[in-house]
Amino acid sequence: MKTHQKKQQNYRIQVDMEQSLQPERSDAFSFDAINASITGRTPTARYLSDIQTIFADQMACHTLLAQNPLLYCVTQIEDHNDEGDLHYGLAVLMPGKVGREYFMTKGHIHAWRPAAEVYIGLRGRGMMLLEDERTGECRAVPLAANSTVYVPGYTAHRTINVGDEPLVYWGVLSSAAGHDYGAVAERNFRLVVVEQDGQPVVMERTDFLAELVEAAA
Numbered sequence: 563m564k565t566h567q568k569k570q571q572n573y574r575i576q577v578d579m580e581q582s583l584q585p586e587r588s589d590a591f592s593f594d595a596i597n598a599s600i601t602g603r604t605p606t607a608r609y610l611s612d613i614q615t616i617f618a619d620q621m622a623c624h625t626l627l628a629q630n631p632l633l634y635c636v637t638q639i640e641d642h643n644d645e646g647d648l649h650y651g652l653a654v655l656m657p658g659k660v661g662r663e664y665f666m667t668k669g670h671i672h673a674w675r676p677a678a679e680v681y682i683g684l685r686g687r688g689m690m691l692l693e694d695e696r697t698g699e700c701r702a703v704p705l706a707a708n709s710t711v712y713v714p715g716y717t718a719h720r721t722i723n724v725g726d727e728p729l730v731y732w733g734v735l736s737s738a739a740g741h742d743y744g745a746v747a748e749r750n751f752r753l754v755v756v757e758q759d760g761q762p763v764v765m766e767r768t769d770f771l772a773e774l775v776e777a778a779a
């Protein structure tokens with residue numbers, strides 16, 4: 563048994579060395595789970611000004627636009643595009659709020675609607691909104707370090723950072739999935755995740771908008 567384990571360890575070291583000697587290979591990467599960087603790849607950054615319309619409290623949004631904070635960065639690896647291949651991406655979503663609403667991603671649904679996706683949390687504390695396009699059902703599920711979320715097909719999804727440190731996660735999906743941002747931008751999500759008494763709560767968007775109107779009156 564001990565001999566077998568030793569052989570396994572040697573084999574693993576040998577494989578790692580082969581990969582490190584071939585950094586140009588597109589099927590082996592090293593990444594940093596703290597700042598969500600992938601060696602040799604450039605992230606795409608999204609600032610508040612890029613996605614300002616998704617937030618419910620537009621007055622708070624306009625105030626914060628003076629600082630235009632970075633909300634998130636995504637590094638996509640889309641090197642393999644044959645039938646059956648996978649795409650994957652590493653994202654970091656910053657902590658913070660627009661008014662009472664936590665920083666979140668733009669959200670999307672896959673252009674190829676049946677395509678599912680797996681999210682793998684590496685760092686931080688967050689949530690995902692999952693909204694079934696066919697039924698309109700919307701739910702919030704936790705996404706945090708050492709947890710996964712399965713996003714079924716036909717389901718719009720958005721990530722939200724409800725913690726006080728960056729939320730870092732992988733997403734892995736079919737290379738045929740594609741991203742449809744327009745459908746989500748048009749209707750937004752039915753639910754919002756907002757801070758209430760220091761804790762994240764999930765609310766209907768219409769109820770939260772009514773609260774904002776009442777607070778402004």
Ligand SMILES: [Fe+2]
Nearest residue numbers: 670679719735
């Ligand atoms: Fe997705």
